[in-house]
Amino acid sequence: MSEFSKELQVTAEYCQNQTFDVFSKHIPIEWVKEAVKETGKASLRKRRFPAEQAVWLILGIGLIRDRSIQGVCDQLDLAFPDSKGELSPLATSSIIKGKENLGSEPMKYLFKHTAAHWDNTCDFDTVCGLKVLSVDGTYFKTQDTESNKIFGYAQKTASFPSVLAVTLMSTRTHMISDAAFGPVTNSEISYAGQLVGSAPEDSLTLFDRGFMSAELFESWRGAGADTHWLTPIKAKQRYEIIESYGEYDHLVKMPVSPQARKAAPYLSEYWEARLVLIPNPKGEIRGFITSCTCPDTYKLAELVDVYWQRWEIERGYGELKQYQLGNKPTLRSLKYEGVEQELWGILISYNLVRLEMAAIAKQHKVEPLRISFINALFMIQDEFRWSDTQSPGAIPRHLKTMRDNGKRLILPKKRKRKAYPRAVLKKATKYPNRQRENATRS
Numbered sequence: 001m002s003e004f005s006k007e008l009q010v011t012a013e014y015c016q017n018q019t020f021d022v023f024s025k026h027i028p029i030e031w032v033k034e035a036v037k038e039t040g041k042a043s044l045r046k047r048r049f050p051a052e053q054a055v056w057l058i059l060g061i062g063l064i065r066d067r068s069i070q071g072v073c074d075q076l077d078l079a080f081p082d083s084k085g086e087l088s089p090l091a092t093s094s095i096i097k098g099k100e101n102l103g104s105e106p107m108k109y110l111f112k113h114t115a116a117h118w119d120n121t122c123d124f125d126t127v128c129g130l131k132v133l134s135v136d137g138t139y140f141k142t143q144d145t146e147s148n149k150i151f152g153y154a155q156k157t158a159s160f161p162s163v164l165a166v167t168l169m170s171t172r173t174h175m176i177s178d179a180a181f182g183p184v185t186n187s188e189i190s191y192a193g194q195l196v197g198s199a200p201e202d203s204l205t206l207f208d209r210g211f212m213s214a215e216l217f218e219s220w221r222g223a224g225a226d227t228h229w230l231t232p233i234k235a236k237q238r239y240e241i242i243e244s245y246g247e248y249d250h251l252v253k254m255p256v257s258p259q260a261r262k263a264a265p266y267l268s269e270y271w272e273a274r275l276v277l278i279p280n281p282k283g284e285i286r287g288f289i290t291s292c293t294c295p296d297t298y299k300l301a302e303l304v305d306v307y308w309q310r311w312e313i314e315r316g317y318g319e320l321k322q323y324q325l326g327n328k329p330t331l332r333s334l335k336y337e338g339v340e341q342e343l344w345g346i347l348i349s350y351n352l353v354r355l356e357m358a359a360i361a362k363q364h365k366v367e368p369l370r371i372s373f374i375n376a377l378f379m380i381q382d383e384f385r386w387s388d389t390q391s392p393g394a395i396p397r398h399l400k401t402m403r404d405n406g407k408r409l410i411l412p413k414k415r416k417r418k419a420y421p422r423a424v425l426k427k428a429t430k431y432p433n434r435q436r437e438n439a440t441r442s
Helices: 003-017 022-026 029-038 051-063 069-075 092-102 105-119 188-193 214-222 258-263 300-324 336-364 373-387 392-409
Strands: 130-141 162-170 176-183 203-207 227-234 240-246 249-255 270-277 285-290
Touching: 029 051, 029 105, 051 069, 051 092, 051 105, 051 336, 051 373, 069 092, 092 336, 105 176, 105 336, 130 188, 130 300, 162 188, 162 300, 162 336, 176 188, 176 336, 188 214, 203 300, 214 227, 214 258, 214 270, 227 300, 270 300, 285 300, 300 336, 300 373, 336 373, 373 392
Parallel strands: 130 203, 203 227
Antiparallel strands: 130 162, 162 176, 227 285, 240 249, 249 270, 270 285
16 A cells, blocks of 8 residues: 555544544543443433533543633534524523533543553563552642632642542552542541552552551452552651561550540451651651561562652652642632642543553553653643644644654653652742631631
8 A cells, every 4th residue: 555545544544533622532421321320310301411521521531631611612513403403502591501410420421431451452570570650649720719618728838728639549650540539628647548458459559648547558458369558657656566577577566545446346456557767767758668578479679669669659640739739829620629629620621641651652662651751641631622724635744743753742750769768848839828717816
């Protein structure tokens, strides 16, 4: 076949589909229909803006943050035939009503379904034969409306309500396997408890020190076969050495507080873990404890090395907020359920970018995190923009350019992280605080 014939074939295949849609490529329409059906949101009749199209809109809002809702709707070519069978632009009122009718449950269902499926297509970092993941919390600001005040304020001087989110993330791809979020008045530990059972078998999950909880960790370990955990400890942590494997490696038992035993009666008076101390520690972190208690199976050197990967989840959060959300101080939604709906859409869209990055990395035989997140995000956003404006003759050239551009997304190799504690500097806020009514009253 001549080169010209190949270009004609590519053009014909493209024009048949009319759009080069990254959503439909990774999220089959059957999944969307299943989400709205299983959550009881399927349209009983042909509405002006059906639930399935509302799902696509929420995903578009999560991905294309520099457009209005109407602009995203137009960009995704979302429309529905009128009584004459002609497609016409949707009125803003129809779009808003369609979003409200959809609610947040279908988006939550779709996130869970896509995350489970995409996890099976991606590789994990491994240590001692265990897949490595991480859990940590982060905040998302919301609009300061009466409805959103139910989320609470992260600080007394905060100007906007915030949502507290806790996620389970792969340290290799930064893809989010599960998430739980809600009012900041609930603790990170309570949201982490909702993730119990989400970690795959034969896995090691790294927790920040704020998640220290006998109930959480015992539940995490008992939720599946070899679902282990690891978390740093402070110097004031109380423990008693049961057995020593080396100078800095011990099996210890720790007391369970009366409050914890009252909340979870199945807990014993003590719980056991493996303690690995850091020689000459700097700062208040003395070492870490883990459920990987067998020294023959889980080697000390490998556990010490994986301990420093717990910062990877913060890097993932940083790219999500800085690049995908464009450093915007608040989410868009004015109502409580709309915030939940928007966040599920953002997390699905974030995972979709990570999925594309993993595919590009596999094609070019590099690690997934050596693919630039911001450039991959721009590439996916551009798929929507050029698909509606390019002439048929330019399509094959553009597709070839996109395939070749994968090499340009590869970042240099990272230097090996040194085993030093992280120094956290307090940064001045970029946004002035607006005094809330009664904020200073006590």
